[in-house]
Structure formats: structure tokens, C-alpha cells
Amino acid sequence: MDERTDTSSPPTREPLIEFTGVKKRFGPKVIYEDATLSIYPGETITILGGSGTGKSVLIKMLIGLLRADAGSIKAFGHEVTTMNEAQLLSVRTRIAMLFQSGALFDSLTVEQNIKYPLREHAWGTDAQMKARVEEVLEMVGMPGSQKLKPAELSGGMRKRVGLARAIAIQPEVILYDEPTTGLDPVNVRRINGLILSLQAKLGVTSIVVTHDMDSCFTVTDRIAMLYDKRIAFVGTADETETCTIPYVREFIRGGRGVLSEDVT
């Protein structure tokens, strides 16, 4: 636990991922004016923000699914913004993403879905891939579901299979895009448990994008708050209490169900 809180204090190690002065707009809508954030190896950081503030945009820019208009994004010491699709491949093998609704391929079975990245990266023989599929399905608590089609799965199960697919090629960083949105409380707890257990088992760095405060406080080491087109605040859960930006305090208190005196 000491290890986890340690990441919040001014770090002594090199950041794994660095956003510096990132700008992004869609047509006339400005999403980021100047986003700066450093993420350190082994930590779990949650990016919080209201709906439509472009939380997912940040992590999609990290793996080149979206391009930043300006600024620098570094992953493992390499500049991502100037990479072409072929060069991005090396980043994408090390950073996996769990999409909001799982983004499983409808036409493929669970097994084929999980084998997809393994095949693309020529991960091993067919028998090895089969064993790997079994292993990751076990990890996400869905053993024996290899032959099912995505249409036969519930929302929570799809996310878990999506997670299994994401961790199949043993990434160093996992990006979670709204992992608990739209799930019932049982599934929310289950997904949060998975994020924690993967963290413990695989030692990965996790970036969680969410507006779900409960999840945030369950899984996170640090919180980054998105406000006014930039990262307005970064710190531990306790540090949010002393944050001077009223919106950040409001968001976090409101999310935790603490009634604010300022508002009432």
C-alpha cells in the first residue's frame, strides 16, 4: 500500500507516458487547449471528467487512434504524435485498450476474438494460442466461454472478454475507457476487482477513464481531473480535498455522495 501512495509524491523515477501541451479540436469544438500529464510505471491513474469533455480522446491519442493537433505525447520515451501506422504498432503491442462497450468483433466467437491480436503479432503456435485464450478467460472469470458469440453475452461479460483480449499479448499498460459505465452494481464491483487483480498479478500500469467516482476511489492511486480543456488537477484522493479549484472539489464530493455546503 505504501508503494501505491508513493507514486503520488513527486516521483523519483522516469515517467512512462508523458502528455505535454497537447491540443485537440474536432471542427470548431476545442477538446484540449493544453493538456499536460505524466504517468509513472506501475501506477493506476484515473482520469476524471464530465460527459463530453474528451476523456477518451486523451487515451485514444496515446495509441494513435486519434491524432493530437499540437503538443507532445511520449510513450516509453518515444514520440507518438509523429509515428505512422506501422511505427504505432510497437506502441500498440505494449499498450492495450479496453473499449467502452468491449468492441468485440460480432462475427467472431469469444475464442477467435481473443486470438485476433495473438494472430496479428504471430504470438505462437495454435496450441499455444489456445492455451493463452484459456488462461486469460480464466483471469477475467469467464472460463469455458470460448465458443460463444458476442451477441450471446451480457454487457458486463463483453467487457470482460474485451479485457481478456486486451491482456492476451501481455501489454505493459492497459487503458480502460469507462470500464464500469452502464453496468449493474455487481458487475461494477467485478470489473473493479479485475482492474485491481490484474494490477497485482501483472504489475501493469493502468489508465482508467471514468466519471464513476466509486470505481475511481476503489482502484486508483492518483486522480487526474479534466476541467476547462486541460488537466486541472493531479493528485491522490486525499489531495483532492485540499484542491483549490471549486469545480474539482464539487465533482469529487458530489460523486462520493457528500453534500456540499457551498451548493446548498
Place this chain on the structure above:
Amino acid sequence: MEGFITLLRDAGAVAILTVRAFFAFFKAPIEITPVTYQLDHSGIRSWSITVLTALFTGMVLALQFATGLEPYGGSMYTGKLVSLGIVRELGPTLTALLVGGRVGSGFAAELGSMVVSEQVDAIRSLGADPIKKLVAPRVLACIIALPLLTILADGVGVFGGLLITMREVGVTAKFFFTQVKDTLGMVDLLHGLAKSVFFGYFIGILGCFIGLNTTGGTEGVGQSTTKAVVTTAITLLVSNYVLSTIFVAIYG
């Protein structure tokens, strides 16, 4: 003016997509299975609409020529006109329009749904190229399928013409086929088939392009589907005229 600029920009984007799909397909490993799957799914399963369209087109063409030419004593030439009309124009064009409506809208809906459910992003994040996985096999399958369907349409259309010519004009099948043989040259057949290769390309690339550029959730998927049908049909009709002009100028 703005519409014209959009048109030019889209045409450029389609050209870029074509080039990227071409290189993506030949980039190792060359994947044949998705092509055969699409060929079955989009090509072979279009045989029934092709047959129905061609049969009734051949029949109505024969009916109109047989009755229309009668006052001039020209009904004996029905076989010549029907076969020429089918093989050079209606076989390839109507097949393309029908298959374009069926397949192009299907591509747009399928790829559009994949875009809005982030499956296309997932393909990229898992280290694969959506153009290689989705666009290349679909376009290639259409380019292969359309000429084959056109040959089928040509045969069935001429057969439909035969049935009605025999009934309306009273010629024998032998007479009809002799006329067809005398009228049609290899050039006529190639004229139609060459066009159908282009039609296959347009159907495939436009369906994929419009699908991949879907925005705005499920509503966007619906709009893309409609857009694919309309855009493909217009492109086919305009390009048919242009291609025909070129081929006529070259081969007569």
C-alpha cells in the same frame, strides 16, 4: 460551390483509399480467406436477383421490339436488338445497380456499425489494419463477382428475349440463336464485361468508404446506408455513360 468542393474532396479520399487498399492487400501475408468469404457473401448470393432482373429485362425488351418494329416490318430483327441491348448495356448496368443496392448498402451498414461500436478502432489497437482486413477483401470480391454475375445476366437475359420473341414474332429458337451469333462479337461481350469490372470496383469502394466515414451512432449508420445506395447508383449510371463512350470510341 461548397458541394463541388466536398465532391472533389471525397473523390480524392476514395482514390487514396483505393491505393491504400491495393497495397494493403498485397502486403504479406496475403489473406485469401476473407476474399472468398466476401465472394460467397456478396457475389454468389446475388445470383437470384441477377437472374430475375435479367430474365424480365430480356423479356420486356423482346416484347417492346417485337411489337414496336412490327409496323415497319422489322420484328424479325428482335433477336439482334435484344441480344445487343442486353450484352452491351442492360446486362452489366442493371446487374450493377441491383447488386450495388444490395451489397453496397450492406457494406456501408456493416462497416458503419463497426465504426460506431469502436470495432474499427479495436482492429487498429490490436495491431491490424482495417483497410487490409475490411476494405481490400470487399472491393476485390466485388471486382471478381460483377463480371461473373454479368455473364450470368447476359445468358439469362438473352434467354428471356428468346422466349418472348418466339411467342410474339413466331421465330424458331434456331433462327433466334443464329441471329444472336451473327450480331454479337467478342467486342460486345468484352464491352459489357470491362464495364462490369469498373462497376464492381465502384460498388465495393463506395460502400466501404461511406461505411468507414460513418459518424453519429446508430442514426449515422442508417444515413450511411441510404447514402451508399444513392451514391453508388448515381456513380454507376454516370460512369456507365463515360465508360461506354470510351469503349465505343476505341472499339466501335
